[in-house]
Each structure stands twice: as structure tokens, then as C-alpha cells.
Amino acid sequence: xxxxxxxxxxxxxxxxxxxxxxxxxxxxxxxxxxxxxxxxxxxxxxxxxxxxxxxxxxxxxxxxxxxxxxxxxxxxxxxxxxxxxxxxxxxxxxxxxxxxxxxxxxxxxxxxxxxxxxxxxxxxxxxxxxxxxxxxxxxxxxxxxxxxxxxxxxxxxxxxxxxxxxxxxxxxxxxxxxxxxxxxxxxxxxxxxxxxxxxxxxxxxxxxxxxxxxxxxxxxxxxxxxxxxxxxxxxxxxxxxxxxxxxxxxxxxxxxxxxxxxxxxxxxxxxxxxxxxxxxxxxxxxxxxxxxxxxxxxxxxxxxxxxxxxxxxxxxxxxxxxxxxxxxxxxxxxxxxxxxxxxxxxxxxxxxxxxxxxxxxxxxxxxxxxxxxxxxxxxxxxxxxxxxxxxxxxxxxxxxxxxxxxxxxxxxxxxxxxxxxxxxxxxxxxxxxxxxxxxxxxxxxxxxxxxxxxxxxxxxxxxxxxxxxxxxxxxxxxxxxxxxxxxxxxxxxxxxxxxxxxxxxxxxxxxxxxxxxxxxxxxxxxxxxxxxxxxxxxxxxxxxxxxxxxxxxxxxxxxxxxxxxxxxxxxxxxxxxxxxxxxxxxxxxxxxxxxxxxxxxxxxxxxxxxxxxxxxxxxxxxxxxxxxxxxxxxxxxxxxxxxxxxxxxxxxxxxxxxxxxxxxxxxxxxxxxxxxxxxxxxxxxxxxxxxxxxxxxxxxxxxxxxxxxxxxxxxxxxxxxxxxxxxxxxxxxxxxxxxxxxxxxxxxxxxxxxxxxxxxxxxxxxxxxxxxxxxxxxxxxxxxxxxxxxxxxxxxxxxxxxxxxxxxxxxxxxxxx
DNA sequence: GTCGGCTTTGAG
DNA sequence: CATCGCTCAAAGCCGAC
Numbered sequence: 001x002x003x004x005x006x007x008x009x010x011x012x013x014x015x016x017x018x019x020x021x022x023x024x025x026x027x028x029x030x031x032x033x034x035x036x037x038x039x040x041x042x043x044x045x046x047x048x049x050x051x052x053x054x055x056x057x058x059x060x061x062x063x064x065x066x067x068x069x070x071x072x073x074x075x076x077x078x079x080x081x082x083x084x085x086x087x088x089x090x091x092x093x094x095x096x097x098x099x100x101x102x103x104x105x106x107x108x109x110x111x112x113x114x115x116x117x118x119x120x121x122x123x124x125x126x127x128x129x130x131x132x133x134x135x136x137x138x139x140x141x142x143x144x145x146x147x148x149x150x151x152x153x154x155x156x157x158x159x160x161x162x163x164x165x166x167x168x169x170x171x172x173x174x175x176x177x178x179x180x181x182x183x184x185x186x187x188x189x190x191x192x193x194x195x196x197x198x199x200x201x202x203x204x205x206x207x208x209x210x211x212x213x214x215x216x217x218x219x220x221x222x223x224x225x226x227x228x229x230x231x232x233x234x235x236x237x238x239x240x241x242x243x244x245x246x247x248x249x250x251x252x253x254x255x256x257x258x259x260x261x262x263x264x265x266x267x268x269x270x271x272x273x274x275x276x277x278x279x280x281x282x283x284x285x286x287x288x289x290x291x292x293x294x295x296x297x298x299x300x301x302x303x304x305x306x307x308x309x310x311x312x313x314x315x316x317x318x319x320x321x322x323x324x325x326x327x328x329x330x331x332x333x334x335x336x337x338x339x340x341x342x343x344x345x346x347x348x349x350x351x352x353x354x355x356x357x358x359x360x361x362x363x364x365x366x367x368x369x370x371x372x373x374x375x376x377x378x379x380x381x382x383x384x385x386x387x388x389x390x391x392x393x394x395x396x397x398x399x400x401x402x403x404x405x406x407x408x409x410x411x412x413x414x415x416x417x418x419x420x421x422x423x424x425x426x427x428x429x430x431x432x433x434x435x436x437x438x439x440x441x442x443x444x445x446x447x448x449x450x451x452x453x454x455x456x457x458x459x460x461x462x463x464x465x466x467x468x469x470x471x472x473x474x475x476x477x478x479x480x481x482x483x484x485x486x487x488x489x490x491x492x493x494x495x496x497x498x499x500x501x502x503x504x505x506x507x508x509x510x511x512x513x514x515x516x517x518x519x520x521x522x523x524x525x526x527x528x529x530x531x532x533x534x535x536x537x538x539x540x541x542x543x544x545x546x547x548x549x550x551x552x553x554x555x556x557x558x559x560x561x562x563x564x565x566x567x568x569x570x571x572x573x574x575x576x577x578x579x580x581x582x583x584x585x586x587x588x589x590x591x592x593x594x595x596x597x598x599x600x601x602x603x604x605x606x607x608x609x610x611x612x613x614x615x616x617x618x619x620x621x622x623x624x625x626x627x628x629x630x631x632x633x634x635x636x637x638x639x640x641x642x643x644x645x646x647x648x649x650x651x652x653x654x655x656x657x658x659x660x661x662x663x664x665x666x667x668x669x670x671x672x673x674x675x676x677x678x679x680x681x682x683x684x685x686x687x688x689x690x691x692x693x694x695x696x697x698x699x700x701x702x703x704x705x706x707x708x709x710x711x712x713x714x715x716x717x718x719x720x721x722x723x724x725x726x727x728x729x730x731x732x733x734x735x736x737x738x739x740x741x742x743x744x745x746x747x748x749x750x751x752x753x754x755x756x757x758x759x760x761x762x763x764x765x766x767x768x769x770x771x772x773x774x775x776x777x778x779x780x781x782x783x784x785x786x787x788x789x790x791x792x793x794x795x796x797x798x799x800x801x802x803x804x805x806x807x808x809x810x811x812x813x814x815x816x817x
Numbered sequence: 818g819t820c821g822g823c824t825t826t827g828a829g
Numbered sequence: 830c831a832t833c834g835c836t837c838a839a840a841g842c843c844g845a846c
Contacts, residue, residue, distance in 0.1 A: 192833050202836080413826065416827085447842095448840090484835085486835085543833095543834065552822090
């Protein structure tokens with residue numbers, strides 16, 4: 001063993017030391033050898049390879065001697081030449097001995113000439129795996145076991161599989177779940193970048209609002225001088241994934257994606273962009289853009305890592321003493337400070353960029369800084385990648401504007417950019433030219449609001465709407481709707497399967513809704529239906545392909561968070577859209593109008609915190625136990641408790657304004673009074689409307705005249721009419737006989753025309769209505785009469801024709817009782 | 818002109 | 830193997846009064 005020098009000696013085995021430069025990696029002796037080699041007569045080129053070959057030859061001679069001295073003549077590794085990568089068990093030294101003593105060769109480096117037959121490694125970072133993709137890579141046990149068994153075992157049995165992309169699928173081959181599987185949603189979302197983006201965004205917004213409640217923030221007023229910092233990671237996903245997998249983001253062209261061909265590129269680095277590759281492209285397209293044979297590195301998503309880096313990023317911003325840190329997304333924020341000098345801005349930008357880079361292992365952010373949102377945004381465009389730019393109003397020259405494209409403006413995308421550029425002749429190409437357009441012609445081109453916004457933007461000013469994020473951030477970040485969209489993997493055969501899917505989606509939304517302590521009073525169902533000219537299976541695996549969208553919304557009389565009501569409504573709406581189950585490619589459910597749930601907690605028993613605090617200590621212990629057992633909470637009585645009369649009054653209000661009223665009551669008396677006047681007016685108006693509808697319906701010229709039905713195509717209005725009719729008669733004597741006859745005729749016509757979904761819809765709406773009203777009016781004659789109508793008149797219409805439905809079973813469950 | 822429902826657009 | 834095309838908000842548009 002004495003023949004081994006330090007570098008090569010197994011005694012000097014350094015395990016998986018981080019990679020060093022070639023020279024750094026040499027031992028003192030090795031370095032001397034190398035220098036000797038360089039200085040020797042070979043005047044041409046003495047390369048790294050040459051050096052290694054020389055060394056390998058010397059090594060082989062030593063190995064041969066070793067074998068002759070210690071070997072037992074066994075040559076099971078004959079023809080095998082191994083290279084050990086990284087830390088292994090047994091270690092490099094032992095493996096070396098095992099192999100050379102039994103007829104094999106041991107390579108100390110990987111040459112390009114292919115002398116190495118197998119690579120031995122216990123684990124391999126992704127970067128290495130990509131590099132070594134053409135080698136046979138196996139675990140050290142292959143050597144050990146082969147020795148033990150006295151023969152060369154098949155290396156394939158010991159092939160090294162990566163823990164992420166190769167072992168996992170083998171361990172769980174059943175993870176392929178179709179949309180019919182209960183776990184589909186969960187699985188899909190766990191891998192969807194867009195879902196993550198959306199979720200992160202709403203989490204950040206919610207967090208902002210919570211902080212607001214804890215400690216009201218200092219909001220600048222519109223007259224204050226402000227400085228806006230728009231801070232954004234450079235190709236966030238690509239940077240983080242590259243870092244996590246040991247790639248240099250500046251060296252290779254890198255894309256983040258799932259697949260190989262028709263998979264979306266979520267993020268690509270600037271190296272890849274040099275070849276024209278862009279986010280959102282398909283991988284196949286991108287690969288074709290690479291110049292001859294140059295490799296495009298594909299990396300997977302690491303959502304946990306994205307989240308972690310973002311957290312560190314935001315931590316820095318929060319620690320930076322800004323007036324406001326406004327979250328835009330996982331990798332982007334707008335920070336507001338007071339009036340600052342250019343120097344101060346400069347040092348802030350530098351400090352933040354350095355700081356972020358150091359806590360994210362080298363990910364870079366770019367920063368745009370100015371005194372308006374739109375200018376900060378444009379400065380950010382200028383600064384990318386890996387830079388910052390501070391813009392003063394007075395340096396806004398032609399150079400600044402003419403190097404910006406129309407769709408660099410916030411809120412201007414492909415469609416608007418096209419509209420604008422084509423609007424004048426010659427076409428407008430940059431912002432300098434766009435600045436010439438008058439407000440009037442801009443508004444004629446893109447609409448009133450957008451025209452105004454753009455007009456101001458190219459003058460460096462924010463419009464009213466854009467400013468809201470600064471001047472009323474709490475309102476801006478308030479959630480106004482809640483929805484779920486799935487447009488991938490949707491392939492159903494029967495409407496029954498779709499019903500189940502709707503159930504799951506609804507449950508998903510309701511869980512969130514309850515978490516938010518909200519209720520909804522308007523639902524929208526949007527579906528994607530395969531276009532007539534689109535093939536059954538589009539190019540993208542399980543993609544939606546070209547589709548036609550259809551949307552329909554319904555209003556619920558009373559806000560609700562009940563699963564049954566909502567899912568029934570959605571299913572019935574789905575039927576009204578008449579989409580054959582097999583043609584469905586996407587589905588979205590939205591809760592449009594959210595209202596605060598009237599706190600159930602206040603109705604539950606609770607102990608006033610004041611009273612609780614004053615209890616003698618020995619009693620407290622006992623009480624605690626009991627309270628716990630009963631799940632009763634100790635709670636401070638609301639200081640601003642509205643009296644019960646008012647509360648009751650509010651409950652009676654139209655839901656849209658209830659929220660406002662509750663807030664208003666808590667504010668000043670004056671505001672309260674004016675608001676009440678307004679509300680009274682509105683109530684009067686609404687009552688009037690109801691009366692009108694009722695009168696109309698009950699009068700001689702009822703809308704339900706069959707002749708009118710034939711021409712009446714607006715089913716929604718009819719529905720509204722019917723619901724008003726129910727509402728208007730439920731607390732008195734029920735429907736008038738004459739109206740009922742007309743109604744029955746209408747149903748019959750629908751039924752005859754095979755418009756069963758419409759009948760079903762009417763039926764479900766009425767039953768929902770009754771359900772909602774049952775608490776208050778179930779004792780009324782009108783209510784009971786309507787129940788009778790539903791069961792004896794409407795349902796038979798459905799059941800008589802139920803064979804025309806695909807979901808016979810569903811109908812039985814819902815109505816036959 | 819206003820209202821409400823549906824569509825379109827853009828954002829990250 | 831493929832592949833994971835979400836989800837929010839605002840504005841425009843159109844038909845009904």
C-alpha cells in the first residue's frame with residue numbers, strides 16, 4: 001500500500017467532498033506531477049486528460065502489483081472497471097481493493113474515452129445523474145454481494161435509482177388516478193404549478209389582512225410623497241430548482257416542467273431565453289429551438305423549496321422598515337416607503353439584492369424603484385435580469401419609453417397590445433409612440449377605463465384603480481369570491497360520475513368557505529366542452545384541447561354554506577347546460593357573492609371572559625375541566641354588541657347590503673342615520689319589485705301563457721318569476737289555481753319537448769326554496785300547498801320521463817321518497 | 818341610462 | 830411514459846327594462 005500517494009490512497013479517502021476546481025482537487029504530489037507533465041518536452045498540449053492517463057497508467061501498474069501480492073487468483077471482476085462517485089459504504093478504499101484483487105480495474109477519474117464500465121455510487125445528485133446518464137450506475141452492494149457469491153451478479157439488480165423520480169413511481173405504481181378517483185383533486189393540485197401560484201397568492205393576501213387586524217398599518221395618504229419598490233425574483237422556479245439540484249443557473253439553459261413533449265414550461269432561465277425559449281411554451285417546441293445538439297436541461301418542480309425561499313425573501317422585506325409590504329405573489333412584492341433620496345434608494349436596492357441572494361443560495365431579485373406603481377413596474381422591466389433601476393420623473397426621456405413594448409404596461413396583454421398597435425397607421429410598436437395617442441382615441445380603442453389607465457401610465461401616473469393597493473390595501477386584499485377550476489384530466493363517461501365529481505369540488509370549496517367563516521349567495525358553473533372540430537384526444541396528454549366555454553350562474557335567496565343546497569344547485573345547472581358527459585373537458589365552480597357568516601359562535605354557549613377571570617382559583621380548575629368536556633369556550637363579550645332588535649332587523653335586510661349595515665352601525669351615528677335612509681329606500685324598492693312580479697304573475701296577462709312561452713327563450717327570467725311566485729305565496733295560501741294550471745301546462749310543454757333538464761332545474765330550485773324557507777314558514781298553508789305541488793305535480797312530470805335521463809338512479813334518490 | 822348575466826382579459 | 834391548462838378581479842359587451 002505504500003505505493004499510494006495521498007491523493008489516491010484509500011486512506012486519504014475524503015468521501016464526498018464538494019467539487020473543487022481541477023487544480024484544487026490535486027494533492028501536493030499530484031500537483032507536482034501535473035506541473036512536471038506540463039513542463040516536460042510535450043510542447044503541443046498537455047491536457048488534463050493526458051495527465052490523468054499518465055497517472056492511470058502508473059496506478060494500473062501499482063494495482064497489478066497489489067493483485068499479484070494479495071489477490072487469490074479469482075477474477076470475477078475481469079473486464080469490469082469501476083469508478084466510485086461520492087461517499088459509499090463500504091468506502092472507496094475497500095471497493096478499490098475488492099475490485100483489483102479480483103481481476104477488475106479501478107478508475108480514478110472519468111475519462112471521455114469510456115474505459116469505465118460501471119459507476120459505483122450510493123446516491124447521486126440530479127446534476128451528476130444527468131451527466132452520467134450514459135453509464136451503468138449501481139450501488140456498492142453489487143461489488144460486495146458479487147464477491148460473497150463468488151460470481152458477478154447482474155448489475156441491473158443493483159442499479160441506483162434516484163429517490164425522487166425513479167424509486168417513487170415504482171414504490172407506488174397505483175398513484176395514477178383518473179378524474180373518477182376520489183383522490184384525483186388532491187393529486188392534481190399537488191402537482192399543478194398554477195394551483196400553487198393561486199394558493200400562495202391568496203395565502204399571502206389573507207396573511208396581510210390578518211396582520212392588518214392585529215396592528216393597523218400605516219397607510220400613506222394620497223398627498224404623501226412615496227417611493228415604490230417593485231421587487232421580483234429572476235425566473236424564480238428555474239433559479240430555485242437549479243439551485244436545489246446543483247446546477248449553475250448561468251451556465252446551462254434550464255427549464256422547469258413535468259414532461260418531455262407537450263408539457264408546459266413553467267419557468268426558463270435567461271440562458272434558455274437566449275434561444276427564444278419562453279415561459280408557457282411546450283418543452284418539445286423549446287427543444288427544437290436549441291441549436292444543433294445543444295442540451296436543454298429539464299428540471300422538475302420543488303414546491304416546498306419554492307415556498308421556503310419565498311418565506312426568506314418576505315422575511316427580509318418585513319425586516320426592512322418599509323411602510324408597507326404588499327404581496328403580489330410568491331416571488332414578487334411591492335414595498336412602499338416615504339420620500340427618499342436617490343442615494344437612499346440605491347443603498348436599499350443593493351442591500352436587499354445582496355441579502356436575498358445570500359439567504360437563497362444565490363437566487364437573484366431585480367428591483368424597479370420610482371414614485372408610482374407603474375413607473376416602478378417599468379423600471380423593473382428595465383432592470384431585468386439581475387439588476388435594479390431607480391427612475392426619476394425628470395429622466396423620463398425618449399430612450400426610456402421607446403425601449404418598452406406596449407404589453408410591458410401592467411394590464412396590457414396580447415389582446416390589448418394587438419388592438420392598440422393595429423389602431424393607428426403605421427402600427428404603434430413602443431411606448432414612445434403610444435405617448436402620442438390622445439386620451440380620446442385610446443378610449444375609443446380599448447374602452448373608457450382602460451384607455452384612461454394607459455393614458456396615465458405612459459405619463460408615469462397610476463390611475464385610481466391601480467392606486468387602491470396602496471391607499472386601501474385592506475379592501476384590495478379582501479377576498480371577494482372563491483372558486484375551483486379543473487381543466488386537465490377531465491374524462492367522464494356518465495353524468496353520475498360528473499355528479500360525484502361536482503360533489504367533491506363543492507366539498508373542497510365549502511371547506512374553504514367555512515374556514516373563511518363566509519357564506520355564498522351566488523353560484524356560477526363554467527364548463528369547457530370539446531369543440532366540434534377538436535379530436536377526442538388533444539396533443540397534450542389528458543389536456544383539454546380546443547374547447548367552447550359555457551357559464552351559468554344562479555342566485556340563492558339566502559346566503560348559504562350548506563353542501564346539499566349548493567351541490568344540488570350546481571348539478572342542476574350542469575344539466576341545464578346540456579353537455580354530453582363524454583364531451584366535458586373542464587369544469588369550474590365559483591362562489592361569487594361572499595358574505596360574512598353570521599357568527600354561529602355567538603349562538604353557542606360561552607362564558608364571559610370577565611366573569612371567568614374573577615372566579616376563585618380553586619373553582620377555576622373544576623370549571624376548566626367541565627368547560628373542556630363540553631367544548632365551551634371562554635370568550636370576551638363583544639364590546640360593540642348590536643342590540644337584538646337591530647340584529648333582527650339586519651337579518652331581514654337584503655343580503656347584499658347587510659354587510660355594509662353591520663359595519664355602518666359600528667361607526668358614527670351620523671353615518672348610521674344616512675345609511676338607514678338609503679336602506680329603507682332600497683327595501684321599499686325591492687318590495688315594490690316583488691309586488692310587481694307577483695301582480696304580474698297573478699294577473700290576467702300572466703307570463704305563463706303558453707303562447708308566450710314558445711317565443712320566450714330566457715329561461716332564467718322564467719325561473720326568477722317562478723321563484724318570486726313561490727316566495728310571494730308561501731306565507732299565505734299558496735299558488736292560485738289558475739296560475740297553477742298554466743304552470744302545469746308549461747311543465748308539460750317542456751316535458752313534451754324533451755327539455756327535462758329544465759323541469760329538473762325548476763324542481764330543484766323550488767325544493768331548495770322550500771328548504772330555505774321551511775324554518776320560518778313550514779306552518780303556513782302556502783308552504784304546505786307548495787310541498788304538495790312539488791310532490792304531486794312537478795315530480796311526476798320528471799319521473800314519468802325519467803328514462804330519458806342518463807342518471808335515472810340519481811333521480812330516484814333525490815325525488816322518489 | 819342602468820342593471821344583471823355572461824364573456825374576455827390579464828395577472829402570477 | 831405522457832402530464833398535472835389555477836384562480837382571482839376588473840372591464841367590456843349585450844339584452845331587457
